[in-house]
Amino acid sequence: MTTQEDHVPHPVVVAVDGPSGSGKSSVCRRVAARLGLAYLDTGAMYRAATWWCLENGIDLDATDTVTAAVERMPLEVGVDPEGPTFTVGGRDVGEAIRTAAISSVVSRVATNLDARADLGERQRRIIAVECSAEGWSGGRGVVVEGRDITTVIAPDADVRLLLTASEEARLARRARELHGDADAASVEATRSHVVGRDAQDSTVVEFMTAADGVVTVDSSDLDLEQTVEAVLTVVARVTSA
Template structure:
């Protein structure tokens, strides 16, 4: 039996950590679509493509030599033979990724690739046909609206800022929160101009993690899966 779990949510909602652990627990592949947008941004910067030139960005994304590893224990992002897993998490990329994420032609191309990965995991791929947990901002509505389980993972702004500050700066003190604010709030505002990931669409289950830790949030999402489909044998 193949199971596709789609998880959307804003920055700092915990969707990457939660989705990876849910995938690991269920023996499914894990697809971080946000990493694909980051990889595309890194590629444009590496190739000297002006992010203000929408047509040039779209062309670069169509030629992007990207390979995404979907093992939840060790997901990888390789561009043109180079492991860019660390490079795509830098402030330089984080501060500019919305230029790619809001480019509709680039979104269409990356969405096509994401659907291809999801389809491959339905019948084979890394998971051997068991399925995939795919997370991002438009998975439940655009990329995989037919997923077996669709979840909007959200949290209030204070919780999201604190989580991202701890992730980036190792602390959630006032200075770290201030340094993180633009990256979280502005990116969500930018990306929301092309996709709605703040309100659950019909058939999408909302999980609010504002007052939950990681294990509790994982359990909550696993509970949604268990109520929706029989877990893979």
Template sequence: MVDVVTGTPVVVAVDGPSGSGKSSVCRRVASRRGLAYLDTGAMYRAATWWCLEQGVDLDDGDAVAEAVRSMPLVVGVDPAGPTFHVDGTDVGEAIRGSAISTVVSRVATNLRARAELGDRQRHLIAVERDGGFSGGRGVVAEGRDITTVIAPDADVRLLLTASEEVRLARRATELHGQAGAAAVEATRDQVVRRDREDSTVVDFLTAADGVVTVDSSTLDLEETVEAVLAVVDEVLGRPA
């Protein structure tokens, strides 16, 4: 989606807490607008997988940062099937498991590791501005600090959020197939604790100046996609 007024690529940056629907929504938005899709949260998961694979003590901040710096990570940005390979290994499924989810914040709160991954994320965004998978049309990038740290100059900046109750139910359904009381409690650590720990190093719970908030608490997936697309088109001055 090259902007019709300026002829330049479009970067859409989306922040938000766990379970807000960022990944599902942003993949669909990217697909609908012909853009690449960058899941920065998965990069932290891949970094965590790599540290564990290398036997790195996650409490050793310097060792974690060095492992992340040397991590041979290749990210695929096709919204129809984003991929993550580390040293030739497809880790796309492995990084979604509870073994990673329970410890990923220990990498995500390492400031040196964040700086390294931030540089990689900016590079991937720059590639899509110049060519890349999107052919220079642009990218939808989502995570926890995209609108403020990684791409504060993005053309469109959104905070996608939802109530804690809704986010817990969504993640429970995603992980356990249902959102009963037991499933929600089993999921609480991955949602509430991760948000609490990660928020010690970056604010993704409130919208920064210039960032539009989309609350999906009462919306289903397609309604949320439409709400985000409406913001994108309004900000860019495009017809819906």
């Protein structure tokens, strides 16, 4: 794939927030690949933490126990945008963390403030490594996406974006992803994974509206490649300023 590496200063951190179904993961992976940067999906880290707690028989409502479990979770994150990986204790959990069972309860870990603090520190360390010669990117930088990246994890990122879309568009995308169709039944079956999860996560972090200095990209009427191009345009404009 042709990259645009020569047009990006080094290192560069691109921080992207947004609600469920806005296309963050797909868009950010492609943007990272095009720019020769690492890619970090912080939402998957919360999914891995949820999987770890359930695997160890921990009640997700026992906040202190969850925090202690998350703090000792042996998580390793691979940041190659062409094949990001999540390994816990040597076990590849990339598929296991994407199940409906994890999606339905991940907000119970994501709204645990102490668990968020631990995972947030891990995310900052990964960003720092990718801005150094030791990183997978060789110090070129990273595209990192999630819920609180532009405001909490990397408020000083070179590029800060909110990737959003209408509720209708987000529900349709997630329905096609989970059920292969966006008919009325599929959309309704998907509602809790999109609207419900956003409502829960919104109790601890704001990701529906852009903070000061954050550029909004609305993908409601854009396909995947058009959204990628829109984000790349913002990155080029901001990093060349």
